Amino acid sequence: MTRPGLALGAPGIYRVPPRAALRFNPERLDVAGFVGVAPRGPVDEPIAVDSWSDYRWRFGGTEGPGLLPYAVHAFFVQGGVRARVLRVSPLPRDHDPARARHRLRMGPATLVDVLARDEGAWGSQLTLRWDFAVAQRFDTTYSGGSIDLPPGVVLPAHSLLRLRGPGLPPAGSFAWTGRSGFRADAAGRRTDQAPLTPAGPAPRTGTVEAGVITSTILVVDTDPTMRRDERFTDLGLRAGHPRFAGRILADDSLLIEPDGWPDALLPPDAYLTSALATLVVEGVDRYTGVSRASFFGDVDPRLLPTGGPEGLDELDEVNGVDRMALDQEIGLLAVPDLSWSYAEPAAVTMIERPRPDTRFGPCAAPPVPVRATPPPPATQLDARTQLDEILQRQRRVAEHAAHQRRFVALLDVPRRLPVRSIARWRSDFDSSYCAAYHPWLGVVRPDIASPTTVMIPPCGFAAGIIAERENRLGLPWGPANELAADAVLITEPVTDAEHDTLHPLGIDVFRAERDGFRLTGARTLSRDPTYRQLSVRRLMTMLRITLDRQLQPTVFEPNTVQLRAAVHDAAVALLRQLYRGGAFTGATEDEAFFVRCDDTVNPAWSQAQGRLVAEIGVAPAEPLEFIVLRISQDAAGGLTLEAGG
Known part of the structure; x- marks a missing residue:
């Protein structure tokens, strides 16, 4: 057996190349998974796209009624660089049910x-x-x-x-x-x-x-x-x-x-x-057949493997969100068509005017057909009357996120809900792996010349903001205080009083400002104050995934002092890099984090069981949300302004 990089020739003694030191590199979490309705593209198969043009080539543009293309476009315009897209379709599926x-x-x-x-x-x-x-x-x-x-x-x-x-x-x-x-x-x-x-x-x-x-x-x-x-x-x-x-x-x-x-x-x-x-x-568009079953299967999310689709039994068939949740690359999950409800538009009817009688007289003009055009069909469930169904679907997405513990599910607050109803809606969720965004925003269709405006869920903008901020500034920076790129309308402007109610609930709100619509929050839907901030949740997820994936090659190595020291040094190097980037609080490294991987946490009886234990503690930094200004006036009329965070 030879070590890679060692070339053997004539018999003799050879110097073995030094082994590369163990090193942890932060795993990326900026890849967003999108699930929805598209006019073309593979069904129930996550496909990687790196630009809006890539998406259009595989999945088409905005010619269909789905909101998926608008969300993906918002993601890339906002600064996202990679997405995984999954198209849903009606069930059951045959070899060629609707293919040309x-x-x-x-x-x-x-x-x-x-x-x-x-x-x-x-x-x-x-x-x-x-x-x-x-x-x-x-x-x-x-x-x-x-x-x-x-x-x-x-x-x-x-x-x-x-x-x-x-x-x-x-x-x-x-x-x-x-x-x-x-x-x-x-x-x-x-x-x-x-x-x-x-x-x-x-x-x-x-x-x-x-x-x-x-x-x-x-x-x-x-x-x-x-x-x-x-x-x-x-x-x-x-x-x-x-x-x-x-x-x-x-x-x-x-x-x-x-x-x-x-x-x-x-x-x-x-x-x-x-x-x-x-x-x-001819090929057929089956939009009317898309239902809740297109997004979710019958398998409980808690029974699905957490190591990717390879862990599925051969007889298990997963589709829609269930399949995307198994994708190991995504760090964000958005389902812009989650509230899908599409009915076939009524056929255009022809109504003829009454024919003239047959009595003698001047000939009347021939009858003119009158075209009756039906209103466009609704494509989304109405939260005012169908909130329970919307909640069931969103709970299923939240269960996937909590079980997989790899990605954050970006939920859209249902449209047309008053603030009191939004508060009741929010009470159904308690997870640091979910974030909620409000309200819906209007965009111009990106692939046609006609200035047609479409209202879309905010999850696409949120995913792009999170990905762009993390790539540009790093995980410690809260993914907020950014404008929604290309948004031209807002469905339900949020007042100051409403914002005062929604922000403590963990609802991340887009507010109308002079230069656009700005995302003003970066919170999760967790009731635990420790994981209230989205940046903290993302940081801890990155640490866990990095250590889990990059320690796999050490599984069959001898549990020696040298191995434990290598794990300790690699973990310290990673945490030191994050500390210098502002990820942790504390004036010194000792106050910001600690790593233990010695005999105190690896006693002889634990080593005899083939275990290696490393204890890591960190003090994550939270983004600044409030600035308090104190103004005082002295007896002479002078003003003093003091700022504190």
Whole structure:
């Protein structure tokens, strides 16, 4: 057994490279998870996106009724740098319940289907062209079911050849190659050969012209708001080829997926005519089928593993928020469509005016149809009449956050609730892993020229503010006192008196100011004063996750004095770095934190059980929320101003 980095040569004594010192690096918590309704994209699969453009490419824009795109846009505009997005859909799900189906006519008389990669009407806009070309051409000798390969010609196994020569149609005939070999003549000269399996008329023995056929597939999404192209080149047409088209599309395409393809395909004809796909089944948007079951499964959150989806039983199926809660990368969770309730809009009706009678007289104008346009459907539950259902969904999100202990759930105070009702709503929660934001804000649709305003939940802005502040300033800085970027309206302006009521309750409020709408709080929904501040909760979560993940490599090491000293020194170095960044209170390091990992916490009986114990204590600093000004006037009329925090 050798240590990595140690190169052994001739027998002798070698100096072992020094082992790298144990070091703890703070784990990032700025990645936000978003769950909601989108017009396209993978279903129940967290997808990483690093910009608004990335999101639009995978999940579309604001053409659907969901609020997910607005929240993600607010996150990135606010300064967030990475998100994980999960799209929900109706249950149950089949292989292709609402996906567009396109069909290609190949040869001879073979029909193959491709499905849009994800469900939705967007798949009907796809176009697909399959081009075929001769990549290289050479003259060779056909004999005994094989051809000779000229020098420099290398054919991958299962390549398609077009052969032209005596006894073949003018356009030629197709044949498949096997694995190349060689033959040797009496003088020992070797000639490379490739066995052939005819896919049409076989050539006569003699000289033939061989052309190696490759293909290119061009997929275009003609979405008028954002065109998407995919191009796959040098494709083979038979399973076993290193670039078999069916496998490449299944593995690499984000737009289409082969459906039931045979192991071998031929071009439409020997003239290598391109194959164009035709739409045979349109994709369907199933917004009306999205329900509470789309966001939550039947498994109790407390029964789900905390180490990621790998801990699930093979028979367990989780979807929606349940699936996102298992993602190990997220440090924030927002569900902008949590109050989803969407009914199919009434059909447009045609009302005709009464026809004139048949009595003699001047001809009346023909009847003019009158178009009755229904009001737009509501997409969110009404908190004034359906607050219990909203609370049930939000409690489920809060349970996930408390059980996983990795992320903070960002809850949106339901719309149209008076302050007294907000206080009653808040009483249902007691968790430092939740934060609540109020009120909803209005934004202009980001991907169309028309100035249409949409009211959206504040969780997207809050997630962006938290991520940007932590990346720019660090965890100790409270994620507040920032303007909501691109917000132009506020649904329910909060008065000073209302703010005085909401802030002590832990409701983080956006207030209207001259330059925009400013987030004025960074508190959790915990009743424990120790974890009242969001920055404290995030700091302690980061410490726990960092130590948990980065101590894993030491699990099977001997529990020696050297190992305990290494853990102690690495923990002190991490805490010292945080202390210098303002994360802890105290005039000295001794007042700010302590680390014990010696024999006092690791007695012999504990070591005999294979345990290593380290005790770490910290005094987190809390953001300054109040500044008290004291003004005094002396007998001579002089004013003195004193400020204290």
